[in-house]
Amino acid sequence: xxxxxxxxxxxxxxxxxxxxxxxxxxxxxxxxxxxxxxxxxxxxxxxxxxxxxxxxxxxxxxxxxxxxxxxxxxxxxxxxxxxxxxxxxxxxxxxxxxxxxxxxxxxxxxxxxxxxxxxxxxxxxxxxxxxxxxxxxxx
Amino acid sequence: xxxxxxxxxxxxxxxxxxxxxxxxxxxxxxxxxxxxxxxxxxxxxxxxxxxxxxxxxxxxxxxxxxxxxxxxxxxxxxxxxxxxxxxxxxxxxxxxxxxxxxxxxxxxxxxxxxxxxxxxxxxxxxxxxxxxxxxxxxxxxxxxxxxxxxxxxxxxxxxxxxxxxxxxxxxxxxxxxxxxxxxxxxxxxxxxxxxxxxxxxx
Numbered sequence: 001x002x003x004x005x006x007x008x009x010x011x012x013x014x015x016x017x018x019x020x021x022x023x024x025x026x027x028x029x030x031x032x033x034x035x036x037x038x039x040x041x042x043x044x045x046x047x048x049x050x051x052x053x054x055x056x057x058x059x060x061x062x063x064x065x066x067x068x069x070x071x072x073x074x075x076x077x078x079x080x081x082x083x084x085x086x087x088x089x090x091x092x093x094x095x096x097x098x099x100x101x102x103x104x105x106x107x108x109x110x111x112x113x114x115x116x117x118x119x120x121x122x123x124x125x126x127x128x129x130x131x132x133x134x135x136x137x138x139x
Numbered sequence: 140x141x142x143x144x145x146x147x148x149x150x151x152x153x154x155x156x157x158x159x160x161x162x163x164x165x166x167x168x169x170x171x172x173x174x175x176x177x178x179x180x181x182x183x184x185x186x187x188x189x190x191x192x193x194x195x196x197x198x199x200x201x202x203x204x205x206x207x208x209x210x211x212x213x214x215x216x217x218x219x220x221x222x223x224x225x226x227x228x229x230x231x232x233x234x235x236x237x238x239x240x241x242x243x244x245x246x247x248x249x250x251x252x253x254x255x256x257x258x259x260x261x262x263x264x265x266x267x268x269x270x271x272x273x274x275x276x277x278x279x280x281x282x283x284x285x286x287x288x289x290x291x292x293x294x295x296x297x298x299x300x301x302x303x304x305x306x307x308x309x310x311x312x313x314x315x316x317x318x319x320x321x322x323x324x325x326x327x328x329x330x331x332x333x334x335x336x337x338x339x340x341x
Contacts, residue, residue, distance in 0.1 A: 016306075016337040023310065023329040025303075026318065027245040030275045032305065034333065054305060062305055062337050089339055 012092035012118055014043040016062070018052065030056065040065060040087070045075040045118065047087065047094075057090075064088045071096060073116075078104050080114060092118040100125065108132045197221045201232070203256065203263075209317055211241040211291040211325075215263060217254065231255045235265060239315075241291060241325045247273045247315060249284065249293070261288040269295070271313075276304040277327065279313065291325065292316050298331075306337035 021036025032054040040047040050069025057063035064086055071085040073094060083098025093115065100114040102125065112127025202216040217232035235254035239247045252267030263286045271279040271293075279301030286293045293315040300309040311331020318324035 013339050016339065018333075018335040018337070020333050021330070023308075023333040023335070025275065025277070025327040025329075026321075027241065027273065027275055027315070027325040027327060028243040030304065032303075034335075056304065060304055061340055089337075 011043060012089055016040060016042045016065075016089060018065075020052070038067070040067070042089075045073065047071065047073045047085065049085065062089055078102070080116070082114065094118060195221060198230075205288055207287070207291045208289055209242070209291050211239055213263075213286065213288065214238050215254075215256075220256075223255070229255055229257050229259075237263065237265070237286060239286065239291065239293065243323060243325050245274045245325060247271065247293065249286065251284070256288075262286070263288060271295070271299075271301070273315075273327065275327075277308075278302045279308075281313070290317075303335070306335055308333065308335045310334075 018034055018038065018040050020034035020038040023032060023034050025032045034052040034054070035050070038049050038052045040049075040052060047065075047067060049067035049071040051067070053066040053068075054062055055064040055066060067085045067087065068083070071082050073080045073082075073085065073096065080096055080100060080102045082096035082100040085094055085096040087094045094117075096114040096116070097112065100111050102109040102111075102114060102123075109125055109129065109131045111125040111129040114123060114125045116123035198220045200216065200218065201220045202214065204212070204214045206212055215235060215237040217236070218234035220230040220232040223229040223231060232254045233252070235249075235251045237249040237251075239249070241247075249265060249269060249271055251265035251269040254263060254265045256263055265284045265286070266282065269281050269284045271277065271281065271284070279295075279299045281295040281297055281299035283297050284293065284295045293313075295313040298309065298311055299313055300307075302308070308329070310329035310333040312329070314328045314330070315325060316328065318326045
């Protein structure tokens with residue numbers, strides 16, 4: 001199902017701020033893992049998870065953030081929950097997998113995989129999509 | 140020889156007497172007036188440095204090198220080391236630089252204004268604007284740091300800030316130790332709330 005995400009539309013070139021209890025960096029290959037109620041904030045988007053692994057881009061800088069251990073993504077009035085999420089910063093694409101629950105205002109949508117594009121504000125839910133409508137109220 | 144009557148001959152005869160006398164006088168002054176060389180007067184040197192060193196004995200430009208039990212090479216050099224209080228073997232050093240080369244190929248450089256080698260606890264304590272730079276591109280500054288001499292364990296209990304390949308970082312504490320999960324690996328563990336700010340370049 002295609003879903004509109006006006007709430008989640010935002011500029012992915014804004015600075016990304018990652019807060020966590022701890023950060024472990026492997027000295028040999030430099031992989032970095034944030035752990036302990038990690039929150040990733042960019043513009044109005046907040047992504048919180050138990051653990052976030054940083055994947056580097058070739059020319060330096062961050063290419064992808066792999067969040068795991070129960071992820072919630074919130075921005076304005078839209079919120080999505082899942083077991084894991086991968087956020088590719090340059091393309092602004094967030095892929096959430098594992099019992100995804102998306103709530104937009106009063107309507108709730110659940111499925112197995114949710115792909116959100118933050119730049120265009122669109123998204124698609126796949127895998128046993130179920131939705132709940134409140135009859136009589138605007139979605 | 141008849142008395143000479145003309146001026147030239149009289150002059151020459153007087154000169155024949157005067158010139159040798161002058162030569163004799165010059166010759167004698169050579170030994171009488173010359174400077175006496177006192178062999179016991181050794182090379183002149185300034186007393187200041189000696190007194191300073193006697194009052195404050197110190198070693199200049201000392202270096203310390205050691206291998207930790209897990210095979211990491213630690214070399215420390217300083218501008219100056221002064222002995223500690225009476226009886227304690229630990230000295231306090233100025234302008235320290237330490238280099239820790241771990242077997243996984245990474246290296247960490249520490250620069251500090253002051254430091255002390257604590258032999259009892261086998262710790263090297265660094266203070267005063269400690270700069271940490273690792274081969275993985277981390278440039279951090281903190282105010283105090285301790286590096287164990289017998290095992291690879293560099294700890295900065297206090298807050299620190301700096302730059303990383305991922306962006307600006309501030310953390311409550313930092314520790315470089317062996318990686319518990321992967322044998323032979325080493326990790327830098329930041330703790331007590333870490334904040335990273337990454338500026339996307341696109």
